[in-house]
Amino acid sequence: MNTKPLILAIASVFAGAVLVDAGYIVGAHHAPATNTAPAMASAAASPTGNNTAQATGRKALYWHDPMVPNQHFDKPGKSPFMDMQLQPVYADEVEGDGGIRIDAGLQQNLGLRYATVRRRQTTEGFDAVGTTQFDESQADVVQSRVTGYIDRLYASAPMQRIAKGAPIASLFIPDWLAAQEEYLSLKRGGMDNSLLQASLARMRAMSIPAGVIASLDRTGMAQTHVVLVSPESGVVSELNVRDGAMVTPGQTLAKVVGLSKLWLIVEIPETLALDAQPGMSVDATFSGDPTRHFTGRIREILPGISTTSRTLKARLEIDNADGRLTPGMLMRVRVSGEKTVSRLLVPSEAVITTGKRSVVIVRNSDGRLQPADVTIGNDVANETEVLSGLNDGDSVVASGQFLIDSEASLKSVLPRLEGSPSSDASAPAEASAAAAAPTYETTGKVERVSPADITFSHQPVPALGWPAMTMSFKKPAPNAFDGEKVGDIVHFVFRQSDDGYELTKVDRVRGPK
DSSP, X not given: OOOHHHHHHHHHHHHHHHHHHHHHHHHHHHSOGGGHHHHHHHHXXXXXXXXXXXXXXXXXXXXXXXXXXXXXXXXXXXXXXXXXXOEEEETTTOOTTOOBOOXXXXXXXXXXXXXXXXXXXXEEEEEEEEEEEEOXXXXXXXXXXXXXXXXXXXXXXXXXXXXTXXXXXXXXXXXXXXXXXXXXXXXXXXXOHHHHHHHHHHHHHTTOOHHHHXXXXXXXXXXXXXXXXXXXXXXXEEEOXXXXXXXXTTEEEEXXXXXXXXXXXXXXXXXXXXXXXXXXXXXXXXXXXEEEEEEEEOOEEEEEEOTTTOEEEEEEEEEOTTOOXXXXXXXXXXXXXXXXXXXXXXXXXXXXXXXXXXXXXXXXXXXXXEEEEEEEEEEETTEEEEEESOOTTOEEEEESTTOOSSHHHHHHHHHHHTSOTTSOXXXXXXXXXXXXXXXXXXXXXXXXXXXXXXXXXXXXXXXXXXXSEEEEEEOSSTTTTTTOOTTOEEXXXXXXXXXXXXXXXXXXXXXXX
């Protein structure tokens, strides 16, 4: 039997297998260590991404680089921007209108609360602010009608409270002495009544009070002092003299303003100036005690727009019989008209105003969230009128980390919510802090250092869905992290900024070999 060819064939197959195994071992031994992670990422990413999608029945709409999400590609491959493979975006992850889906657990962690848009009949009107002021119609001035001197000043300082009839100042008037002594001499000498009447007329012309003249007849003693008293209870808003000062006829010594009624000056925005009319009802509350309401009607619209605040002033009178209000208090004011109008209202906290546009996050019937541009009108209490962009019955996000007052922050929050809920246990807590950008961390090798940035070949970042790759991170300052050198193995922390990703911390794990 010819067995020699068979033995030779078996030996050839065995030798070939040995050579293949040896080549594999040698190639694996000499392959650069830094290329292992990218190669694994490449194998797990795009070329097989299509096959994976087919196997799971998911349809890939397009591929993109997570670092440049707005650039779409119609097939898998390597990113032209970063050293990484393009990632697929599936049809069940995003809709054509840009809506995103958030699972119930993440919604609870983010503290999302929803509200329904409703159309209601409300009275014509608007919200404004106002300040209390002295009612100048209740002001009285205390003047001197003669030439004299301040003998004693009872009111010590402006803004002092004073009761009706309380003394303000005592005047010494030497000119009164001669007229009174003349009257007493005529009276003692039994002169004709016509001379006495002429003397009395002279004293009245010198502004000698009737009480002083009556006392002169009764006691027979001339008086050269007079006490000026407050005509009403209130506040000494002005005090223009001091002890010993000389006063002249017509000089104002003090001004007293009552507090039983106050003026409320309402600051009406210029855009609502044409809506304000005299007679409109006003309901005002003080921020220190919102349970107390002060009501009234606009008495008059003051002419002129303030050049600093761009507001029109309306004035009305409010009751302050208990004296709890003082001038200068800030009041929240609701001005209402007589007619009612139908308005589409949404909670004011649900509206994100960026300065250029107003945005509301709408929840669709399938639970997806998407931003919607709206045109807003007047505020009605804690709600805002929506002129366009929403429909009656729509559900909107009323609270949560969406309420960020800038368009840039809105754009950074929405893509973050598209990530996997299980990506990072700390992600919900970080996302809920609207004012601070979340941070991410990983370990990598320093490939290049420049004054502007540091390039790392780093490990995956699960929180962002990044595979292992090589990319650059901005420095917060040119001299930051100067101790890091090429080849160092470091653990670093970074965050997203307006123009890329910025390093916040770099800790060396091992120096270069």
